[in-house]
Amino acid sequence: MVAAGWVAQNQFSEKPSPWIASTLGILRTHKFLSVISIFSVVTLCVLLWLFADRQEALEKIVETGLVFVRSKKLRPDHLSLVAFDERYVAHAEVADAQQKLSTQQLLLILGRPTGGKTRLAYNLARQSKGHWILQVKPGFLDWKSLNFPRLPHRCKVLWIVDDVDKFLGKSDIPQGERVLGGKCTLKMVVTCRTGHELAQARSDKELAAFLERFPAVTCSDFSQAELVSLAGQIGKSIDPDLFDLTPGSVLLGLAEMRKRLDAAGSEAQAAMKAMFLLRTALIFNPEKKVVASVVTDIYKPGLPEDKIEAAIATLVQDGFLREDQSLAPCHDCYLTTDFFPYYRAHEPHLEEDLLSLGDLLQQHGTARDLQSLGVYWKSRENYERALPFLQKAAATKSRDPVLAFDLGVALFYMDSFEEALKAFRRVLDIEPDDVATPLNIGATLGKLNRGEEAIQVYDEVVRRFGDATEPVVREQVATALVNKGVTLGLLNRSEDEIQTYDEVLRRFGDATEPALREQVATALVNKGVTLGQLNRSEDEIRTYDEVLLRFGDAAEPVMREQAAKALLYKGQTLNTLKRSREARLSFREVLKRFADSPDGAVQQHVEEARAELKSLDNPTAELPSQPSS
Secondary structure: OHHHHHHHHHOOOOOOOHHHHHHHHHHHHOOOOOHHHHHHHHHHHHHHHHHHHHHHHHHHHHHOOOEEEEHHHOOHHHHOOOOOOOOOOOOOOHHHHHHHHHHHOEEEEEEOOOOOHHHHHHHHHHOOOOOEEEEOOOOOOOHHHOOOOOOOOOOEEEEEEOOHHHHOOOOOHHHHHHHHHOOOEEEEEEEEEOOHHHHHHOOOHHHHHHHHOOOEEEOOOOOHHHHHHHHHHOOOOOOHHHOOOOHHHHHOOHHHHHHHHHHOOHHHHHHHHHHHHHHHOOOOOOOHHHHHHHHHHHHOOOOOHHHHHHHHHHHHHOOOEEEOOOEEEOOHHHHOOOOOOOOOOOOOHHHHHHHHHHHHHHHHOOHHHHHHHHHHHHHOOOHHHHHHHHHHHHHHOOOOHHHHHHHHHHHHHOOOHHHHHHHHHHHHHHOOOOOOHHHHHHHHHHHOOOHHHHHHHHHHHHHHHOOOOOHHHHHHHHHHHHHHHHHHHHOOOHHHHHHHHHHHHHHHOOOOOHHHHHHHHHHHHHHHHHHHHOOOHHHHHHHHHHHHHHHOOOOOHHHHHHHHHHHHHHHHHHHHOOOHHHHHHHHHHHHHHHOOOOOHHHHHHHHHHHHHHHHHHOOOOOOOOOOOO
């Protein structure tokens, strides 16, 4: 009986089904059942719990509209693979991808459109024996609803995030990983186009830190000879001019499709150009009326609406677009400038049309469309343009934590700190366990000169998440400690500040993750500056030496900047102590190590070192300032 009750409390749902609860109640009160009958009924209850309700849980996940199937039952259409051909030629990167996914449980697949990213993800999923394959749609937020069974063993899940830039501003993928990681044995495969799409995804700080942890493989282009050979295998014309060095160009016949679109009427080209404009604005599934409005109100070809609708229908029929409740490209390559020159390079019309799109969406767009355009401008760090779209979307979608977070960021950078604080607190009201938002709340409180409250927020992050093992959470804890140290310094609590930086070193000094190493380097440099302000110059110099010992040979730009800063500050302190020879050596070391660095922040320290050397050689020159955090 105890065992059955334990199973009931530890399975996926919060309470047992009514039938099992009733049966257990009878057993609890009946005095005359034999040991054998009790054991049999309890066993039956357990089996029903493990398998009947287990299946019920999985069916509930499927009912959400997500792709959730056994790896052996995964079909190409589950991942939206088009023109699937079993004679696909595997990339040279397949073995490397398998090894990285197997050992690190994470994989980022990069490549250009039609380069085989989704196909590689599909093959890896099919080979993941005993796994359930999960794929969520952009906009999915209810991670806690995915309650995977934990008995008789933890459910093994491979989550595929295809085209991660499509989730920007719509779903919090790092939060999803953190929640699902506690509910199942989780692996993740993320795909993204190289170039603009990857840069756009990394424009989001949290998503950038998330992707930084993923080992990556890049789908290489096939040689012309390989493509010609493959074309012969699948019965296509063996014409080298047809192929642009990607496998998709053969399997999808992209050259032929380009010719068909080039020969299409102006209204069809305008519709595809409208799809390109909307995709640029992160609107991947627009309603048909929005596409038609873009054509009529922005491009103004002087065509009647019925002709535009007929053109869209033709594009669907010809395989460029697919239609459900909204429009979407049948393949992501169709909406690239490589496929068709929708906008010529370096022309101003794209920017102008994006501005016009904002006015159009105010009349015809959905709240999701407004949110997407707001996120686009936020990714460009144009917060003034982003803010009105995010605000209008939030008026309708008040319980969307991703939107509330993005709105808070835009308000913060527009110096509307009180409103930003409200937006960030709304995120925590919706997602109390979110670990990134408290850091933004702390930074906002700092801008409002409410330092003591900010410190309490940072302390709460460390208290709640300080023992976490997930890399993304550890990074947030380290950042909270560094931010706390800076805030203590602003409050002139220097000794407490130094102790906080020492806590960063104690917790994360041996970490190998770049994001954590960045926080350790920052903490050490800040500690050195604070020691200097306390006139503990020898301790200050030793701290800068520790920075150089740990990060002097680092390749990452942020760590190189901290190393250059430590050398510069060390030289300035030595100069203050009248140890001119040692100061010169330190300044020259800055030039020796970093003079050729392309990084602007590092070059600033190089120029400062040159000025310091010049000042030492010309004692009448103005003395440089002391280092400051």
